[in-house]
Each structure stands twice: as structure tokens, then as C-alpha cells.
Amino acid sequence: MIKSMNNSFSRFLLVGGTSTILDYVIYIILSRYIDYSLAKVISMCCACTYSFFLNKEFSFKDQSKNNIDQLIKYVVAQVINITVNVLVNAFVLKTVGIKIIAFIVATGTAMIVNYLLQKVFVFRGVKK
Structure with missing residues (x-):
């Protein structure tokens, strides 16, 4: 149980870190062309979608x-x-x-x- 939690937690941290980077990159790029609030909404939606599917398949192997x-x-x-x-x-x-x-x-x-x-x-x- 502990080993399983450590592995899934490590994968969760990796997904979270890459999700944060994805959020930031999309936000920075879009905010050059559209309103920063809309850019943030879009970047968060992209990062959350990415995070959902990677956590499902990779972190928790569901x-x-x-x-x-x-x-x-x-x-x-x-x-x-x-x-x-x-x-x-x-x-x-x-x-x-x-x-x-x-x-x-x-x-x-x-x-x-x-x-x-x-x-x-x-x-x-x-x-x-």
C-alpha cells in the first residue's frame, strides 16, 4: 500500500508539475493576443484536461x-x-x-x- 501510494504520488507530482508548466506556457502565449483573463481561463482548462487524463491513466492507472x-x-x-x-x-x-x-x-x-x-x-x- 505504501509503495503503491509513493509511486502514484510521485507520478501525481510529475503530472502536476507538467500541468503547471503547460498552464503557464499557454497563458503567456495567449495573453499576448487576447485578454489575460480569457487567456487564463483557456490555459487552466487545457491544463485541467491534460491533468485529468494523465492522472487517470498514468498516476492512478485507472x-x-x-x-x-x-x-x-x-x-x-x-x-x-x-x-x-x-x-x-x-x-x-x-x-x-x-x-x-x-x-x-x-x-x-x-x-x-x-x-x-x-x-x-x-x-x-x-x-x-
Whole structure:
């Protein structure tokens, strides 16, 4: 169980890192030509789509065909994840008063919550 979690968590981190890079690159390119808010929406949608399918196939090795159900669960998980990120960031910022510390703590906390949500809620039908 621990070895399986470590492997899926490492793959999850890799997907998350590449997803963040994809988000950033698309945002930077599109924001040169269109409104930055629209560019961010498009880049996040691309990164989330990429992340969903790679986490399903690569991180969690889920081979079920429940893409619609899982996609809905994924969106719910992302809403929870964003909420946790924002709340932790606000709490730490009010407590410590240092933005970078708040950002790091919020991102780390949200990453763990996101991993657990995807592992037990979104892709729980993992094939070994």
C-alpha cells in the first residue's frame, strides 16, 4: 500500500508539475493576443484536461470507462482543492503576514488534499 501510494504520488507530482508548466506556457502565449483573463481561463482548462487524463491513466492507472462520472467528480475535487488553497493561504497570510510562506503552505496543503481526493474519490477504481 505504501509503495503503491509513493509511486502514484510521485507520478501525481510529475503530472502536476507538467500541468503547471503547460498552464503557464499557454497563458503567456495567449495573453499576448487576447485578454489575460480569457487567456487564463483557456490555459487552466487545457491544463485541467491534460491533468485529468494523465492522472487517470498514468498516476492512478485507472482503466475504467467512467469518464463522464469521473470528470464530474474531478471538477468537484478541483473546486474543493481551490477552496482549501484559498482558505489556507488567507489563514497563513493573516497569521504570519508573509505572502510567500502563505503561498507555499497553501500550495502544499492543497496538493495533498488534491492527491487524496483524486485517489479515493475520483479514481478509486484503481487497477493494480
